[in-house]
Amino acid sequence: MTTANQNANLANSERYRNNFLKEVEANVEEGHMVKMCMQCGVCAGSCPLGNAWEHSPQKIFMMIRAGKRDEVLGSDSMFMCTSCYNCMVRCPRQLPITHIMHGLANYAHRLGLAPKGQPTRDFATLFWNNAIKKGRVNELTLTLRHYFRGGLVSGIKEALGMQSIGLGLLLAKRLNPMEIFGGHGVKDLKGFHAIIAKAKEIEDRKKGFTA
Amino acid sequence: MAKKEYAFYPGCSSQLKASASNYLVSTNSMCKTLDIKLTEIPDWNCCGASVGYCEGGELPRIAINARNFAQAETHLPGQDIVATCAACWLSARESKERLDGSAQLLKETNEALAAAGLHYNGGANVRHMVEVLIEDFGYDGLKAPMKKSLEGLKIAGYVGCQTNRPFGIDGESFENPMYLDKMVETLGGEALSKYEQKVTCCGGALAFSEPEKSQKQIRDIVESAYDHGAEMIVTPCPLCQANVEVYQSEINKKQGTKFNMPVVYYSQLMTVAYGGSAKDAALDGQLIRAEKLEKIAGK
Numbered sequence: 001m002t003t004a005n006q007n008a009n010l011a012n013s014e015r016y017r018n019n020f021l022k023e024v025e026a027n028v029e030e031g032h033m034v035k036m037c038m039q040c041g042v043c044a045g046s047c048p049l050g051n052a053w054e055h056s057p058q059k060i061f062m063m064i065r066a067g068k069r070d071e072v073l074g075s076d077s078m079f080m081c082t083s084c085y086n087c088m089v090r091c092p093r094q095l096p097i098t099h100i101m102h103g104l105a106n107y108a109h110r111l112g113l114a115p116k117g118q119p120t121r122d123f124a125t126l127f128w129n130n131a132i133k134k135g136r137v138n139e140l141t142l143t144l145r146h147y148f149r150g151g152l153v154s155g156i157k158e159a160l161g162m163q164s165i166g167l168g169l170l171l172a173k174r175l176n177p178m179e180i181f182g183g184h185g186v187k188d189l190k191g192f193h194a195i196i197a198k199a200k201e202i203e204d205r206k207k208g209f210t211a
Numbered sequence: 212m213a214k215k216e217y218a219f220y221p222g223c224s225s226q227l228k229a230s231a232s233n234y235l236v237s238t239n240s241m242c243k244t245l246d247i248k249l250t251e252i253p254d255w256n257c258c259g260a261s262v263g264y265c266e267g268g269e270l271p272r273i274a275i276n277a278r279n280f281a282q283a284e285t286h287l288p289g290q291d292i293v294a295t296c297a298a299c300w301l302s303a304r305e306s307k308e309r310l311d312g313s314a315q316l317l318k319e320t321n322e323a324l325a326a327a328g329l330h331y332n333g334g335a336n337v338r339h340m341v342e343v344l345i346e347d348f349g350y351d352g353l354k355a356p357m358k359k360s361l362e363g364l365k366i367a368g369y370v371g372c373q374t375n376r377p378f379g380i381d382g383e384s385f386e387n388p389m390y391l392d393k394m395v396e397t398l399g400g401e402a403l404s405k406y407e408q409k410v411t412c413c414g415g416a417l418a419f420s421e422p423e424k425s426q427k428q429i430r431d432i433v434e435s436a437y438d439h440g441a442e443m444i445v446t447p448c449p450l451c452q453a454n455v456e457v458y459q460s461e462i463n464k465k466q467g468t469k470f471n472m473p474v475v476y477y478s479q480l481m482t483v484a485y486g487g488s489a490k491d492a493a494l495d496g497q498l499i500r501a502e503k504l505e506k507i508a509g510k
Contacts (some may be wrong), residue, residue: 109265203268
Protein backbone atom coordinates (compact mmCIF):
# COMPACT_ATOMS: atom_id res chain seq x y z
CA MET A 1 0.00 0.00 0.00
CA THR A 2 1.41 3.40 -0.92
CA THR A 3 1.59 6.28 1.54
CA ALA A 4 -1.00 8.22 -0.43
CA ASN A 5 -3.39 5.23 -0.17
CA GLN A 6 -2.71 4.95 3.54
CA ASN A 7 -3.23 8.64 4.18
CA ALA A 8 -6.50 8.67 2.27
CA ASN A 9 -7.65 5.53 4.04
CA LEU A 10 -6.83 6.87 7.51
CA ALA A 11 -8.31 10.28 6.76
CA ASN A 12 -11.57 8.84 5.43
CA SER A 13 -11.98 6.23 8.15
CA GLU A 14 -11.36 8.92 10.78
CA ARG A 15 -13.66 11.43 9.13
CA TYR A 16 -16.63 9.06 8.95
CA ARG A 17 -15.84 7.25 12.20
CA ASN A 18 -18.56 4.78 13.14
CA ASN A 19 -20.60 5.69 10.11
CA PHE A 20 -19.44 3.67 7.16
CA LEU A 21 -22.79 4.18 5.39
CA LYS A 22 -22.11 7.94 5.33
CA GLU A 23 -18.62 7.29 3.99
CA VAL A 24 -20.05 5.14 1.20
CA GLU A 25 -22.75 7.69 0.41
CA ALA A 26 -20.18 10.46 0.10
CA ASN A 27 -17.42 8.66 -1.77
CA VAL A 28 -18.78 5.68 -3.69
CA GLU A 29 -20.39 5.96 -7.11
CA GLU A 30 -24.19 5.80 -6.58
CA GLY A 31 -23.48 5.06 -2.90
CA HIS A 32 -26.40 7.24 -1.83
CA MET A 33 -28.73 4.46 -3.00
CA VAL A 34 -27.37 1.78 -0.64
CA LYS A 35 -29.86 2.64 2.10
CA MET A 36 -32.74 1.87 -0.26
CA CYS A 37 -31.97 -1.88 -0.12
CA MET A 38 -34.75 -3.84 1.56
CA GLN A 39 -32.78 -7.10 1.79
CA CYS A 40 -35.03 -9.14 -0.48
CA GLY A 41 -32.12 -11.10 -1.98
CA VAL A 42 -33.20 -11.05 -5.63
CA CYS A 43 -29.74 -9.73 -6.57
CA ALA A 44 -28.08 -12.63 -4.79
CA GLY A 45 -30.14 -15.14 -6.74
CA SER A 46 -29.62 -13.35 -10.06
CA CYS A 47 -25.83 -13.20 -10.20
CA PRO A 48 -24.19 -15.53 -12.74
CA LEU A 49 -21.20 -15.81 -10.40
CA GLY A 50 -23.34 -16.57 -7.39
CA ASN A 51 -21.33 -19.65 -6.56
CA ALA A 52 -18.04 -17.78 -6.70
CA TRP A 53 -18.31 -14.90 -4.24
CA GLU A 54 -18.45 -14.78 -0.49
CA HIS A 55 -20.81 -11.79 -0.21
CA SER A 56 -23.85 -11.10 -2.39
CA PRO A 57 -24.74 -7.46 -3.10
CA GLN A 58 -27.53 -7.90 -0.54
CA LYS A 59 -24.98 -8.91 2.11
CA ILE A 60 -22.57 -6.15 1.12
CA PHE A 61 -25.32 -3.55 1.51
CA MET A 62 -26.26 -4.82 4.98
CA MET A 63 -22.60 -4.98 5.98
CA ILE A 64 -22.24 -1.34 4.95
CA ARG A 65 -25.10 -0.38 7.23
CA ALA A 66 -23.62 -2.49 10.01
CA GLY A 67 -20.36 -0.55 9.71
CA LYS A 68 -18.26 -3.51 8.59
CA ARG A 69 -15.76 -1.31 6.77
CA ASP A 70 -12.77 -3.65 6.63
CA GLU A 71 -14.86 -6.64 5.58
CA VAL A 72 -16.64 -4.73 2.80
CA LEU A 73 -13.59 -2.98 1.37
CA GLY A 74 -11.54 -6.16 1.65
CA SER A 75 -14.16 -8.36 -0.05
CA ASP A 76 -13.44 -9.87 -3.45
CA SER A 77 -17.15 -10.00 -4.31
CA MET A 78 -17.21 -6.70 -6.18
CA PHE A 79 -14.51 -7.99 -8.51
CA MET A 80 -16.67 -10.97 -9.45
CA CYS A 81 -19.03 -8.59 -11.24
CA THR A 82 -19.23 -9.43 -14.95
CA SER A 83 -21.34 -6.30 -15.56
CA CYS A 84 -24.29 -8.38 -16.76
CA TYR A 85 -26.77 -6.00 -15.05
CA ASN A 86 -29.10 -8.84 -14.08
CA CYS A 87 -29.24 -7.75 -10.44
CA MET A 88 -29.88 -4.18 -11.46
CA VAL A 89 -32.86 -4.77 -13.76
CA ARG A 90 -34.47 -7.18 -11.30
CA CYS A 91 -34.07 -5.06 -8.15
CA PRO A 92 -37.59 -4.16 -6.97
CA ARG A 93 -36.25 -0.97 -5.37
CA GLN A 94 -34.35 -0.07 -8.53
CA LEU A 95 -30.97 0.24 -6.89
CA PRO A 96 -28.22 0.66 -9.50
CA ILE A 97 -26.55 -2.39 -7.96
CA THR A 98 -23.99 -2.96 -10.72
CA HIS A 99 -22.77 0.63 -10.45
CA ILE A 100 -22.62 0.49 -6.66
CA MET A 101 -20.54 -2.70 -6.86
CA HIS A 102 -18.25 -1.03 -9.42
CA GLY A 103 -18.04 2.04 -7.20
CA LEU A 104 -17.16 -0.02 -4.12
CA ALA A 105 -14.50 -1.89 -6.09
CA ASN A 106 -13.00 1.40 -7.24
CA TYR A 107 -13.07 2.86 -3.72
CA ALA A 108 -11.49 -0.23 -2.16
CA HIS A 109 -8.90 -0.32 -4.95
CA ARG A 110 -8.00 3.35 -4.55
CA LEU A 111 -7.66 3.03 -0.76
CA GLY A 112 -5.41 0.01 -1.22
CA LEU A 113 -7.78 -2.24 0.73
CA ALA A 114 -9.00 -4.45 -2.13
CA PRO A 115 -7.64 -8.02 -2.10
CA LYS A 116 -4.11 -8.17 -3.42
CA GLY A 117 -3.57 -10.24 -6.55
CA GLN A 118 -7.32 -10.52 -7.22
CA PRO A 119 -7.23 -11.46 -10.93
CA THR A 120 -10.04 -9.19 -12.12
CA ARG A 121 -8.70 -6.27 -10.08
CA ASP A 122 -5.36 -6.72 -11.82
CA PHE A 123 -6.86 -7.24 -15.27
CA ALA A 124 -9.18 -4.24 -14.89
CA THR A 125 -6.22 -2.04 -13.94
CA LEU A 126 -4.26 -3.36 -16.91
CA PHE A 127 -7.24 -2.73 -19.19
CA TRP A 128 -7.76 0.89 -18.16
CA ASN A 129 -4.06 1.73 -18.40
CA ASN A 130 -3.89 0.08 -21.80
CA ALA A 131 -6.98 1.93 -23.08
CA ILE A 132 -5.91 5.37 -21.94
CA LYS A 133 -2.30 5.04 -23.06
CA LYS A 134 -3.28 5.67 -26.69
CA GLY A 135 -6.98 6.37 -26.28
CA ARG A 136 -7.99 3.03 -27.77
CA VAL A 137 -7.47 -0.50 -26.52
CA ASN A 138 -4.48 -2.32 -27.96
CA GLU A 139 -5.79 -5.88 -27.86
CA LEU A 140 -2.40 -7.45 -28.56
CA THR A 141 -0.41 -5.76 -25.81
CA LEU A 142 -3.35 -6.14 -23.41
CA THR A 143 -3.42 -9.90 -24.01
CA LEU A 144 0.36 -10.30 -23.84
CA ARG A 145 0.69 -8.26 -20.66
CA HIS A 146 -2.10 -10.27 -19.12
CA TYR A 147 -0.43 -13.60 -19.98
CA PHE A 148 2.96 -12.44 -18.79
CA ARG A 149 1.66 -10.90 -15.55
CA GLY A 150 3.18 -13.70 -13.46
CA GLY A 151 6.60 -13.56 -15.12
CA LEU A 152 8.27 -14.96 -18.19
CA VAL A 153 7.97 -18.71 -17.54
CA SER A 154 4.28 -18.79 -16.67
CA GLY A 155 3.64 -16.29 -19.45
CA ILE A 156 5.21 -18.45 -22.12
CA LYS A 157 3.26 -21.44 -20.82
CA GLU A 158 -0.03 -19.57 -20.87
CA ALA A 159 0.62 -18.00 -24.26
CA LEU A 160 1.57 -21.37 -25.76
CA GLY A 161 -1.64 -22.83 -24.42
CA MET A 162 -3.55 -20.19 -26.34
CA GLN A 163 -1.43 -20.22 -29.49
CA SER A 164 -3.95 -22.07 -31.66
CA ILE A 165 -6.57 -19.45 -30.80
CA GLY A 166 -4.09 -16.66 -31.50
CA LEU A 167 -3.19 -18.17 -34.85
CA GLY A 168 -6.87 -18.61 -35.69
CA LEU A 169 -7.57 -14.96 -34.92
CA LEU A 170 -4.55 -13.93 -36.96
CA LEU A 171 -5.76 -15.90 -39.99
CA ALA A 172 -9.26 -14.51 -39.52
CA LYS A 173 -7.78 -10.99 -39.65
CA ARG A 174 -8.91 -10.36 -36.08
CA LEU A 175 -5.47 -9.96 -34.55
CA ASN A 176 -2.70 -7.71 -35.80
CA PRO A 177 0.86 -8.58 -34.76
CA MET A 178 1.93 -5.09 -35.85
CA GLU A 179 -0.03 -3.66 -32.89
CA ILE A 180 3.08 -4.43 -30.85
CA PHE A 181 4.60 -1.30 -32.44
CA GLY A 182 1.76 1.00 -31.43
CA GLY A 183 -1.44 0.28 -33.26
CA HIS A 184 -4.65 2.27 -33.18
CA GLY A 185 -4.93 5.43 -31.13
CA VAL A 186 -6.48 8.90 -30.92
CA LYS A 187 -4.75 11.73 -32.74
CA ASP A 188 -5.19 14.35 -30.05
CA LEU A 189 -3.53 12.23 -27.40
CA LYS A 190 -2.37 15.30 -25.47
CA GLY A 191 -5.93 16.60 -25.18
CA PHE A 192 -7.26 13.15 -24.29
CA HIS A 193 -4.75 12.79 -21.47
CA ALA A 194 -5.44 16.32 -20.26
CA ILE A 195 -9.16 15.50 -19.95
CA ILE A 196 -8.46 12.39 -17.89
CA ALA A 197 -5.95 14.19 -15.66
CA LYS A 198 -8.40 17.00 -14.96
CA ALA A 199 -11.30 14.60 -14.30
CA LYS A 200 -9.11 12.58 -11.96
CA GLU A 201 -8.00 15.71 -10.14
CA ILE A 202 -11.62 16.77 -9.53
CA GLU A 203 -12.66 13.28 -8.41
CA ASP A 204 -9.67 12.81 -6.12
CA ARG A 205 -10.32 16.14 -4.45
CA LYS A 206 -13.96 15.23 -3.81
CA LYS A 207 -13.26 11.75 -2.50
CA GLY A 208 -10.32 12.64 -0.32
CA PHE A 209 -7.72 10.78 -2.38
CA THR A 210 -5.31 13.69 -2.55
CA ALA A 211 -2.65 13.06 0.04
CA MET B 212 -28.16 11.60 -50.21
CA ALA B 213 -28.33 8.53 -48.08
CA LYS B 214 -31.64 7.54 -46.57
CA LYS B 215 -30.28 7.81 -43.03
CA GLU B 216 -27.11 9.30 -41.59
CA TYR B 217 -25.54 8.59 -38.23
CA ALA B 218 -22.46 9.51 -36.23
CA PHE B 219 -20.72 6.15 -35.99
CA TYR B 220 -18.94 4.95 -32.87
CA PRO B 221 -17.32 1.66 -33.94
CA GLY B 222 -15.31 1.09 -30.76
CA CYS B 223 -11.91 -0.47 -30.22
CA SER B 224 -12.82 -4.05 -31.17
CA SER B 225 -14.44 -3.01 -34.46
CA GLN B 226 -11.29 -1.59 -35.99
CA LEU B 227 -9.27 -2.99 -38.84
CA LYS B 228 -7.66 -6.27 -37.75
CA ALA B 229 -9.16 -6.07 -34.26
CA SER B 230 -11.16 -8.88 -32.66
CA ALA B 231 -14.51 -7.78 -34.12
CA SER B 232 -13.31 -6.60 -37.52
CA ASN B 233 -15.79 -9.07 -39.04
CA TYR B 234 -18.57 -7.14 -37.28
CA LEU B 235 -17.35 -3.90 -38.86
CA VAL B 236 -17.03 -5.33 -42.37
CA SER B 237 -20.47 -6.92 -42.31
CA THR B 238 -22.05 -3.81 -40.75
CA ASN B 239 -20.67 -1.72 -43.59
CA SER B 240 -22.07 -4.17 -46.17
CA MET B 241 -25.46 -4.23 -44.42
CA CYS B 242 -25.59 -0.43 -44.22
CA LYS B 243 -24.71 -0.08 -47.89
CA THR B 244 -27.78 -2.11 -48.83
CA LEU B 245 -30.01 -0.18 -46.42
CA ASP B 246 -28.61 3.13 -47.69
CA ILE B 247 -27.30 4.08 -44.25
CA LYS B 248 -24.39 6.49 -44.16
CA LEU B 249 -22.15 5.97 -41.16
CA THR B 250 -19.63 8.72 -40.51
CA GLU B 251 -17.07 7.88 -37.84
CA ILE B 252 -16.97 10.33 -34.94
CA PRO B 253 -13.70 12.15 -35.62
CA ASP B 254 -10.89 10.95 -33.37
CA TRP B 255 -13.20 8.90 -31.12
CA ASN B 256 -11.75 7.22 -28.03
CA CYS B 257 -12.36 4.10 -25.92
CA CYS B 258 -15.51 4.12 -23.75
CA GLY B 259 -13.71 2.57 -20.77
CA ALA B 260 -15.70 -0.68 -21.20
CA SER B 261 -17.19 -2.64 -18.31
CA VAL B 262 -13.95 -3.13 -16.40
CA GLY B 263 -12.88 0.52 -16.62
CA TYR B 264 -14.49 1.16 -13.24
CA CYS B 265 -11.67 -0.25 -11.12
CA GLU B 266 -8.79 2.01 -12.06
CA GLY B 267 -10.74 4.64 -14.01
CA GLY B 268 -13.30 5.71 -11.44
CA GLU B 269 -16.45 7.67 -12.15
CA LEU B 270 -15.61 11.10 -13.56
CA PRO B 271 -12.69 10.10 -15.81
CA ARG B 272 -14.89 7.40 -17.33
CA ILE B 273 -17.78 9.76 -17.93
CA ALA B 274 -15.44 12.47 -19.22
CA ILE B 275 -13.90 10.26 -21.92
CA ASN B 276 -17.39 9.33 -23.11
CA ALA B 277 -18.33 13.01 -23.12
CA ARG B 278 -15.29 13.68 -25.29
CA ASN B 279 -16.87 11.51 -27.97
CA PHE B 280 -20.21 13.31 -27.55
CA ALA B 281 -18.52 16.70 -27.88
CA GLN B 282 -16.74 15.57 -31.05
CA ALA B 283 -20.00 14.27 -32.53
CA GLU B 284 -21.93 17.42 -31.59
CA THR B 285 -19.30 19.65 -33.18
CA HIS B 286 -18.51 17.71 -36.33
CA LEU B 287 -21.70 15.78 -37.01
CA PRO B 288 -24.41 18.06 -35.61
CA GLY B 289 -27.93 16.67 -35.40
CA GLN B 290 -26.89 13.07 -36.04
CA ASP B 291 -27.60 10.31 -33.54
CA ILE B 292 -24.53 8.53 -32.24
CA VAL B 293 -24.74 4.86 -33.20
CA ALA B 294 -22.59 2.16 -31.62
CA THR B 295 -22.34 -1.44 -32.79
CA CYS B 296 -20.53 -2.67 -29.68
CA ALA B 297 -22.73 -3.45 -26.68
CA ALA B 298 -20.21 -2.13 -24.15
CA CYS B 299 -19.60 1.08 -26.11
CA TRP B 300 -23.33 1.67 -26.31
CA LEU B 301 -23.86 0.94 -22.63
CA SER B 302 -20.97 3.08 -21.39
CA ALA B 303 -21.90 5.95 -23.66
CA ARG B 304 -25.61 5.85 -22.92
CA GLU B 305 -25.04 5.43 -19.21
CA SER B 306 -22.67 8.42 -19.24
CA LYS B 307 -25.17 10.48 -21.17
CA GLU B 308 -28.02 9.68 -18.77
CA ARG B 309 -25.87 10.60 -15.78
CA LEU B 310 -24.87 13.87 -17.43
CA ASP B 311 -28.46 14.64 -18.37
CA GLY B 312 -29.54 13.98 -14.80
CA SER B 313 -26.97 16.02 -12.91
CA ALA B 314 -26.01 19.63 -13.52
CA GLN B 315 -23.10 19.19 -11.12
CA LEU B 316 -21.69 16.23 -13.04
CA LEU B 317 -22.13 18.09 -16.32
CA LYS B 318 -20.24 21.05 -14.89
CA GLU B 319 -17.36 18.90 -13.68
CA THR B 320 -17.26 16.99 -16.96
CA ASN B 321 -17.09 20.19 -18.96
CA GLU B 322 -14.32 21.42 -16.67
CA ALA B 323 -12.38 18.29 -17.66
CA LEU B 324 -13.25 18.63 -21.37
CA ALA B 325 -12.07 22.25 -21.32
CA ALA B 326 -8.56 20.92 -20.75
CA ALA B 327 -8.69 19.85 -24.41
CA GLY B 328 -10.69 22.85 -25.58
CA LEU B 329 -13.93 20.84 -25.85
CA HIS B 330 -17.44 21.35 -24.54
CA TYR B 331 -20.46 19.07 -24.32
CA ASN B 332 -23.89 20.68 -24.66
CA GLY B 333 -26.00 17.61 -23.92
CA GLY B 334 -27.33 17.18 -27.42
CA ALA B 335 -26.23 13.91 -28.93
CA ASN B 336 -28.54 10.91 -28.72
CA VAL B 337 -26.83 7.54 -28.11
CA ARG B 338 -28.23 4.45 -29.82
CA HIS B 339 -27.31 0.88 -30.67
CA MET B 340 -27.32 -0.31 -34.28
CA VAL B 341 -30.09 -2.79 -33.46
CA GLU B 342 -32.27 0.10 -32.26
CA VAL B 343 -31.64 1.88 -35.54
CA LEU B 344 -32.62 -1.21 -37.54
CA ILE B 345 -35.77 -1.95 -35.57
CA GLU B 346 -36.96 1.57 -34.84
CA ASP B 347 -35.89 3.49 -37.94
CA PHE B 348 -36.37 0.72 -40.50
CA GLY B 349 -38.69 -1.83 -38.86
CA TYR B 350 -38.86 -5.54 -39.63
CA ASP B 351 -40.67 -4.87 -42.92
CA GLY B 352 -38.05 -2.33 -43.89
CA LEU B 353 -35.33 -4.85 -43.13
CA LYS B 354 -37.11 -7.48 -45.22
CA ALA B 355 -37.59 -5.28 -48.28
CA PRO B 356 -34.05 -5.46 -49.77
CA MET B 357 -33.76 -9.25 -49.24
CA LYS B 358 -32.41 -11.22 -52.19
CA LYS B 359 -32.02 -14.62 -50.51
CA SER B 360 -33.87 -16.38 -47.77
CA LEU B 361 -32.00 -18.01 -44.89
CA GLU B 362 -34.56 -20.79 -45.16
CA GLY B 363 -33.68 -23.96 -43.35
CA LEU B 364 -31.06 -22.37 -41.10
CA LYS B 365 -31.70 -23.17 -37.44
CA ILE B 366 -30.39 -20.25 -35.43
CA ALA B 367 -30.14 -19.70 -31.67
CA GLY B 368 -30.52 -15.99 -30.91
CA TYR B 369 -28.04 -15.23 -28.15
CA VAL B 370 -28.81 -11.70 -26.98
CA GLY B 371 -26.43 -11.74 -24.02
CA CYS B 372 -26.29 -8.98 -21.42
CA GLN B 373 -25.36 -5.55 -22.48
CA THR B 374 -27.61 -5.04 -25.50
CA ASN B 375 -30.41 -6.21 -23.22
CA ARG B 376 -29.67 -4.80 -19.78
CA PRO B 377 -29.96 -2.29 -18.26
CA PHE B 378 -31.35 -0.39 -21.26
CA GLY B 379 -32.34 -2.96 -23.84
CA ILE B 380 -34.46 -2.40 -26.89
CA ASP B 381 -37.63 -0.44 -26.30
CA GLY B 382 -40.67 -2.63 -25.72
CA GLU B 383 -38.65 -5.81 -25.11
CA SER B 384 -38.48 -7.69 -21.81
CA PHE B 385 -35.18 -8.22 -20.02
CA GLU B 386 -35.93 -11.88 -19.36
CA ASN B 387 -37.03 -12.91 -22.84
CA PRO B 388 -36.31 -10.30 -25.52
CA MET B 389 -37.67 -11.37 -28.91
CA TYR B 390 -35.99 -8.98 -31.33
CA LEU B 391 -33.14 -11.22 -32.39
CA ASP B 392 -35.56 -14.10 -33.07
CA LYS B 393 -37.78 -11.73 -35.04
CA MET B 394 -34.81 -10.57 -37.09
CA VAL B 395 -33.88 -14.19 -37.88
CA GLU B 396 -37.46 -14.92 -38.92
CA THR B 397 -37.59 -11.77 -41.00
CA LEU B 398 -34.62 -13.11 -42.96
CA GLY B 399 -36.37 -16.45 -43.48
CA GLY B 400 -34.35 -18.43 -40.92
CA GLU B 401 -35.74 -20.64 -38.21
CA ALA B 402 -35.43 -18.90 -34.84
CA LEU B 403 -35.07 -21.31 -31.94
CA SER B 404 -37.21 -19.22 -29.66
CA LYS B 405 -37.12 -21.81 -26.86
CA TYR B 406 -33.33 -21.45 -26.53
CA GLU B 407 -33.10 -20.80 -22.82
CA GLN B 408 -29.59 -19.33 -22.58
CA LYS B 409 -30.64 -16.30 -24.62
CA VAL B 410 -29.76 -13.74 -21.93
CA THR B 411 -27.11 -15.66 -19.99
CA CYS B 412 -23.87 -13.81 -19.28
CA CYS B 413 -20.78 -15.12 -21.12
CA GLY B 414 -18.56 -13.85 -18.32
CA GLY B 415 -17.53 -10.66 -20.11
CA ALA B 416 -14.04 -9.51 -19.25
CA LEU B 417 -13.74 -12.32 -16.71
CA ALA B 418 -13.06 -14.60 -19.68
CA PHE B 419 -9.53 -13.22 -19.36
CA SER B 420 -9.15 -12.87 -15.62
CA GLU B 421 -11.21 -15.81 -14.34
CA PRO B 422 -11.33 -18.20 -17.32
CA GLU B 423 -12.83 -21.17 -15.44
CA LYS B 424 -15.77 -19.14 -14.20
CA SER B 425 -16.40 -17.65 -17.62
CA GLN B 426 -16.00 -20.94 -19.46
CA LYS B 427 -18.68 -22.48 -17.26
CA GLN B 428 -21.07 -19.81 -18.58
CA ILE B 429 -19.95 -20.33 -22.17
CA ARG B 430 -20.41 -24.09 -21.90
CA ASP B 431 -24.06 -23.59 -20.88
CA ILE B 432 -24.63 -21.15 -23.74
CA VAL B 433 -23.20 -23.47 -26.39
CA GLU B 434 -24.62 -26.69 -24.95
CA SER B 435 -28.15 -25.33 -24.91
CA ALA B 436 -27.80 -24.24 -28.55
CA TYR B 437 -26.91 -27.87 -29.42
CA ASP B 438 -29.81 -29.16 -27.31
CA HIS B 439 -32.21 -27.07 -29.36
CA GLY B 440 -30.77 -28.27 -32.67
CA ALA B 441 -29.06 -25.01 -33.57
CA GLU B 442 -26.72 -24.85 -36.55
CA MET B 443 -25.32 -21.54 -35.43
CA ILE B 444 -25.61 -18.88 -32.77
CA VAL B 445 -26.27 -15.25 -33.67
CA THR B 446 -25.45 -12.34 -31.38
CA PRO B 447 -25.40 -8.53 -31.40
CA CYS B 448 -22.41 -8.17 -29.03
CA PRO B 449 -18.71 -8.36 -29.98
CA LEU B 450 -17.58 -9.66 -26.59
CA CYS B 451 -20.31 -12.33 -26.57
CA GLN B 452 -19.26 -13.32 -30.08
CA ALA B 453 -15.58 -13.56 -29.26
CA ASN B 454 -16.01 -15.30 -25.90
CA VAL B 455 -18.57 -17.83 -27.08
CA GLU B 456 -16.70 -18.65 -30.29
CA VAL B 457 -13.05 -18.48 -29.27
CA TYR B 458 -13.17 -20.49 -26.04
CA GLN B 459 -15.04 -23.50 -27.43
CA SER B 460 -11.71 -25.13 -28.29
CA GLU B 461 -10.43 -24.50 -24.75
CA ILE B 462 -13.55 -26.06 -23.26
CA ASN B 463 -13.17 -29.03 -25.61
CA LYS B 464 -9.57 -29.45 -24.49
CA LYS B 465 -10.33 -29.24 -20.78
CA GLN B 466 -13.71 -30.89 -20.57
CA GLY B 467 -13.74 -33.33 -23.48
CA THR B 468 -16.69 -31.73 -25.23
CA LYS B 469 -16.86 -31.59 -29.02
CA PHE B 470 -18.14 -28.07 -29.49
CA ASN B 471 -17.89 -26.61 -32.96
CA MET B 472 -20.77 -24.15 -33.03
CA PRO B 473 -20.42 -21.12 -35.33
CA VAL B 474 -21.21 -17.77 -33.70
CA VAL B 475 -22.10 -14.98 -36.11
CA TYR B 476 -23.36 -11.40 -35.96
CA TYR B 477 -26.85 -10.33 -37.07
CA SER B 478 -25.08 -8.07 -39.58
CA GLN B 479 -23.50 -11.14 -41.20
CA LEU B 480 -26.89 -12.86 -41.55
CA MET B 481 -28.34 -9.70 -43.05
CA THR B 482 -25.47 -9.18 -45.47
CA VAL B 483 -25.92 -12.72 -46.79
CA ALA B 484 -29.71 -12.32 -47.03
CA TYR B 485 -29.14 -9.07 -48.93
CA GLY B 486 -27.17 -10.99 -51.56
CA GLY B 487 -23.70 -10.20 -50.27
CA SER B 488 -20.79 -12.61 -50.74
CA ALA B 489 -19.09 -14.50 -47.90
CA LYS B 490 -16.39 -11.85 -48.13
CA ASP B 491 -18.91 -8.99 -47.84
CA ALA B 492 -20.25 -10.69 -44.73
CA ALA B 493 -16.68 -11.26 -43.45
CA LEU B 494 -17.44 -14.95 -42.96
CA ASP B 495 -13.71 -15.52 -43.42
CA GLY B 496 -13.43 -13.81 -40.04
CA GLN B 497 -14.93 -16.74 -38.14
CA LEU B 498 -12.75 -19.08 -36.11
CA ILE B 499 -15.46 -21.70 -36.43
CA ARG B 500 -16.63 -21.44 -40.01
CA ALA B 501 -20.35 -20.89 -40.54
CA GLU B 502 -20.42 -23.29 -43.47
CA LYS B 503 -24.18 -23.33 -43.96
CA LEU B 504 -24.24 -19.56 -44.16
CA GLU B 505 -21.25 -19.57 -46.53
CA LYS B 506 -23.17 -22.00 -48.75
CA ILE B 507 -26.15 -19.65 -48.98
CA ALA B 508 -23.81 -16.73 -49.67
CA GLY B 509 -22.19 -18.72 -52.50
CA LYS B 510 -25.49 -19.57 -54.20
